[in-house]
Amino acid sequence: MGFEVDAGGFYGEYGGAYIPEMLYPNIRELEENYMKIVQSDSFQSKFRLLLRDYAGRPTPLFRAERLSAHFGTQIFLKREDLNHTGAHKINNTIGQILMAGQLNKKRIIAETGAGQHGVATATVCALTGMECIIYMGALDMERQAPNVKKMLMLGAEVRPVHSGNKTLKDATNEAIRDWINHPVDTHYIIGSVVGPHPYPDMVTRFQSVISEEIRIQLMEKTGRDYPDYLVACVGGGSNAAGAYYHYLENEGVKLISAEAAGLGVDSGFTAATSLLGRPGIIHGSRTLLMQDADGQIEEPYSISAGLDYPGVGPLHAWLAESGRATVFAITDDEALQAAMLCTRKEGIIPALETAHALAALEKISPGAEDVVVVNLSGRGDKDMETYIEKLEI
Amino acid sequence: MINRIDQLFREKDREILSIYITAGYPELHDTGKVLKALQESGADMVEIGIPFSDPLADGPVIQRSSQLALQNGMTLDLLFNQLKEIRESVSIPLVMMGYLNPILQMGMERFLTRCRDTGIDGVIIPDLPPAEYETRYLDLFLSYGIYNSLLITPHTDDKRIARIAALSEGFLYLVAAASTTGARNSVGDQQRNYFQRLKEMNLPVPGLIGFGISNRPTFLTACEYASGAIIGSAFIEALGERNALTLEERVKSFMGEIRGNALT
Ligand SMILES: Cc1ncc(COP(=O)(O)O)c(C=O)c1O
Numbered sequence: 001m002g003f004e005v006d007a008g009g010f011y012g013e014y015g016g017a018y019i020p021e022m023l024y025p026n027i028r029e030l031e032e033n034y035m036k037i038v039q040s041d042s043f044q045s046k047f048r049l050l051l052r053d054y055a056g057r058p059t060p061l062f063r064a065e066r067l068s069a070h071f072g073t074q075i076f077l078k079r080e081d082l083n084h085t086g087a088h089k090i091n092n093t094i095g096q097i098l099m100a101g102q103l104n105k106k107r108i109i110a111e112t113g114a115g116q117h118g119v120a121t122a123t124v125c126a127l128t129g130m131e132c133i134i135y136m137g138a139l140d141m142e143r144q145a146p147n148v149k150k151m152l153m154l155g156a157e158v159r160p161v162h163s164g165n166k167t168l169k170d171a172t173n174e175a176i177r178d179w180i181n182h183p184v185d186t187h188y189i190i191g192s193v194v195g196p197h198p199y200p201d202m203v204t205r206f207q208s209v210i211s212e213e214i215r216i217q218l219m220e221k222t223g224r225d226y227p228d229y230l231v232a233c234v235g236g237g238s239n240a241a242g243a244y245y246h247y248l249e250n251e252g253v254k255l256i257s258a259e260a261a262g263l264g265v266d267s268g269f270t271a272a273t274s275l276l277g278r279p280g281i282i283h284g285s286r287t288l289l290m291q292d293a294d295g296q297i298e299e300p301y302s303i304s305a306g307l308d309y310p311g312v313g314p315l316h317a318w319l320a321e322s323g324r325a326t327v328f329a330i331t332d333d334e335a336l337q338a339a340m341l342c343t344r345k346e347g348i349i350p351a352l353e354t355a356h357a358l359a360a361l362e363k364i365s366p367g368a369e370d371v372v373v374v375n376l377s378g379r380g381d382k383d384m385e386t387y388i389e390k391l392e393i
Numbered sequence: 394m395i396n397r398i399d400q401l402f403r404e405k406d407r408e409i410l411s412i413y414i415t416a417g418y419p420e421l422h423d424t425g426k427v428l429k430a431l432q433e434s435g436a437d438m439v440e441i442g443i444p445f446s447d448p449l450a451d452g453p454v455i456q457r458s459s460q461l462a463l464q465n466g467m468t469l470d471l472l473f474n475q476l477k478e479i480r481e482s483v484s485i486p487l488v489m490m491g492y493l494n495p496i497l498q499m500g501m502e503r504f505l506t507r508c509r510d511t512g513i514d515g516v517i518i519p520d521l522p523p524a525e526y527e528t529r530y531l532d533l534f535l536s537y538g539i540y541n542s543l544l545i546t547p548h549t550d551d552k553r554i555a556r557i558a559a560l561s562e563g564f565l566y567l568v569a570a571a572s573t574t575g576a577r578n579s580v581g582d583q584q585r586n587y588f589q590r591l592k593e594m595n596l597p598v599p600g601l602i603g604f605g606i607s608n609r610p611t612f613l614t615a616c617e618y619a620s621g622a623i624i625g626s627a628f629i630e631a632l633g634e635r636n637a638l639t640l641e642e643r644v645k646s647f648m649g650e651i652r653g654n655a656l657t
Pocket residue numbers: 087088114116117191192193233234235236237238239240305306307351353354377378379
């Protein structure tokens with residue numbers, strides 16, 4: 001089975017570029033150029049240098065002894081939380097800011113939910129001296145005030161979005177509308193493997209440094225370059241896509257995706273997209289989508305702002321539908337408990353998003369000799385307020 | 394039977410005025426009333442907007458009207474039910490304009506069936522790419538006799554314009570500026586150059602200019618270059634104004650201003 005994007009931008013039946021004609025030149029320019037640019041030596045040398053000296057890569061692969069003993073298997077944590085700005089998001093924004101430079105863009109726009117991608121974008125804009133405008137739902141701005149301040153300190157303009165439900169989906173709509181109104185000088189740094197082709201593929205490629213490193217690190221540590229289980233959380237799906245990339249065709253690796261069940265899959269307050277979604281179109285991509293019978297997109301809910309998205313990247317829709325990945329829906333409570341377990345067993349406070357991946361360890365039954373890699377997508381600093389409240393710390 | 398859109402362009406080749414409305418706005422059951430009032434006050438065609446939760450190509454005014462319409466309870470199914478008897482009182486061409494997702498959830502074939510049964514003449518689906526329309530849906534549209542009008546913009550190159558024009562039936566939607574929908578007060582030089590370029594291309598279908606046309610001056614400017622124009626946001630705004638006028642009076646007063654025969 002093929003998991004690479006095809007010439008039309010599809011993974012199976014998912015993907016494509018369902019965009020109004022006003023966006024066509026923007027998307028066309030990117031589509032015609034991105035592969036050439038990404039594969040050029042000059043781009044690769046700049047990208048690799050920044051990943052190493054600026055983001056701090058390679059991130060370690062850590063053998064988690066006490067968690068391993070707890071679950072009776074061999075658990076390794078891929079430490080994306082140790083990246084600059086505290087999550088995998090920077091891998092993508094470094095790649096895209098270099099892409100924007102190659103395309104002679106002068107102005108950067110991005111959407112953000114929790115503010116992680118906004119901060120990672122504002123960071124690379126400060127680094128390169130680019131004008132930076134971040135769209136953020138008015139409600140999210142209230143919920144994530146410290147990240148708003150970080151973006152402002154980094155020199156970005158944060159524009160509150162009052163349309164719709166004032167969260168990530170609406171911020172993404174507004175960023176796309178900005179791009180329609182600025183077709184020539186602006187690059188849109190989308191924050192996950194979502195949106196119209198070529199974004200899902202481009203972002204996957206930038207994030208694929210994660211699985212590239214896992215291969216080398218596993219070989220050193222276990223004598224084999226692939227795990228039996230590979231676990232990641234999926235909001236849009238960028239950290240998972242990056243962790244899976246070099247293993248997509250290796251059926252010996254079981255791919256385990258953790259989605260946010262919120263208060264429960266059937267509670268009406270959930271973001272369990274692959275389980276509840278039907279094929280539909282969001283932000284220019286055909287994917288699994290939470291929607292009502294009339295095709296109106298539903299507002300998701302999760303305790304974790306980074307998983308609070310009503311769609312998934314088209315690659316993940318295809319992985320779920322084809323059975324290549326197994327999807328578990330993790331409730332808020334399960335995630336909170338897993339965050340506590342990881343903290344107490346390994347001394348690592350994970351991001352709430354990441355906690356969903358850790359909770360998926362309870363859902364699988366690996367053998368004692370099996371190798372399990374969990375992509376530790378980010379650190380929990382940004383979530384302290386929630387942890388303090390919910391875990392009564 | 395000849396498609397009403399063709400009929401219109403056969404009878405009239407200038408100053409065609411098409412009005413965009415959001416179905417279910419301002420009140421859920423206003424759709425039919427607004428259509429009748431528009432026909433009575435001289436609209437040549439109406440685009441009935443299917444409200445969508447995430448209207449990517451729309452500015453604040455149409456976003457808000459869509460959101461209100463959804464809150465009012467509008468759905469695509471209900472809209473077709475509301476329009477069941479519309480052809481008993483309205484004879485001007487009617488076009489459905491909406492984003493792809495609600496249409497796909499109904500199913501394209503079922504959507505086209507209901508369009509045909511209701512007496513809808515054409516559709517505009519801004520986020521349905523021309524290539525996908527051609528390979529997946531063109532034959533279906535042809536067999537149902539429903540016209541599809543595609544969009545071009547100032548940034549569409551000549552080759553693509555020719556291709557999109559060839560795929561469009563009835564009329565081609567000429568987006569006036571690189572922008573989302575929303576009222577503007579003037580037409581700039583760059584836009585005039587683009588309109589002029591289009592005029593000289595002698596496209597196989599007539600063009601209507603939309604996005605940013607808001608009042609009599611912008612309407613007349615658009616009409617210098619194309620068969621007519623489409624007004625959306627400005628009309629929606631006029632409909633939603635809080636004043637003592639009835640819905641019908643608001644429609645009449647707005648149309649009077651655009652047509653230049655305002656009573657005041
Ligand atoms: C730490 C962390 N993990 C995961 C995500 C979810 O994004 P994705 O599914 O694209 O990896 C986010 C998003 O904000 C995040 O901050």
